[in-house]
Amino acid sequence: MSFTAIAVDIILNSLVLGGVLLIVAIGLNIIYGLSRVMNLAHGSLYALGAYAGFTLVASGLNYFAALLVAPLLIAVVGLIIERVIIVPVRKRSIVYTLILTYGLMFFLDGLIKYFWGNEPRFIELPQFMRQTLPIAGTHYPVFRLVTLLTTAVAMIGLMLFLGKTKLGIILRAASSIPEMVSCMGINMTFVHAGAFALGCVLAGIAGVISGPLYTIDPIMGHEMLISSFVVIVIGGLGSLRGAVLAAFLIGLVQTLAEFFVTDLAMVIVYMMMALILAFMPRGLLGEGRFE
């Protein structure tokens, strides 16, 4: 392979990885930014999204239809979770939700093992997605390009939602001054629930698009949870722009590291995190808000 082919391959791979990381991390970040809940079960919701996608496609649904339906199912699960375990401890310290969502993570993982078993699953892709596309001397898998496209569509959709719709503006306002939002007659209970559901939709989307990228197994969410933590910590807790920057930075570093020193890839990613935090303790863009 020529040098350009390798470069294109690495760039595309890092964009794909960065995109998936970004969608999971932004979901986590939205929930944290609005409700100050660090949802440790977020990775498991992402896994649940992948399994939902798998089951929907296996029962005959089109892959793209599953990409729309699965995230909504995860949102419903999210709304139930929010009502049952987050709302009762809303006013208490963050430790309560940390412990409760940590327990929830094991509960969801157990549920997944119970219904789908331990063996890895694969989402059946439509014929055209199993092809490769010649780009600059490399043959790039079409499903990876579809993943990239889905990420872009999801991000643009999210930006338009937060930027242009009244609901989106309420979410942004509530992420900075929740008290004033309630003083304008808006019920913060719905805002919190909406933010949680939105975060779950994003986890669900990421789950379905990751299906073809990685194998679907009951613990797929754990590594993703840790990686998305790294993203939001490097980007700055609660900052959406920071998350975008951090996700693609990690995508690039991890892909490069995997190419050159496969076994040390994650070590290098964590070293980068440590270095960034040593010099910028509040992350690249500081603890932020939605913009």
Add this chain to the structure above:
Amino acid sequence: MAEHEAEKILQIEDLHTYYGRSHIIQGLSMDVNRLEAVSILGRNGVGKTTTLRSILGLTPPRKGKIRINGEDTTRWPPHKVVRKGIGYVPAERHIFPGISVEENLKLAAKPSGEEEAWSMEKVYSHFPVLKTRNRQDGSTLSGGEQQMLAIGRALMGNPVIMLLDEPSQGLAPLLVYEVIQPILLFCLQSGLTLLLVEQNHRMALKVASRHYLMGIKGKVAQTATSDQLMADQDIIKQHLAV
């Protein structure tokens, strides 16, 4: 009874509010009549802001009763209290960062069918400077402009009573007398009721007709009309002078 009660838009009886363990307001009673402007005057830290926060349900009182339009709203959540027709202008102004002037106003809009109702255009006609900055991030406005936006935003909800927490704080006197005071007087004439918290008694005397002079622990030391306060400067010295 109903007729007499309905005259009172806000009634507070024996209010006790705490921040954690500190007992900030110890037995406050006061009321505000419809179409009236009332002020709470007092030094820093006597519990003026806490009074407003108690009314709004932001810091719910532990004891006592708050009635709005005759209905007991004690310990209601803020969004429900506000829907009774309250516009709140906090001391910090609380302009949402990253959100444009126009969006700040839009968020608060609660359209009303009435002809005199507040709309974006009406707010802009009173504060033309906001119109010229309508796309700008609200939190990058100057202090005076932010105050106008905070007042405009409260008006967009077409309230029946406005709670204003030190609207003149940190503003140049010129701005206070030429912009803030006129809009408050206009609101009053157009049928709004005002409850004003102030340390700046000069503006409060011109806008409000009745004053609660608050001493420490949120205790009303004295009530007075503007005429009484103007006639007897000693009262002001005693309660407000540093």
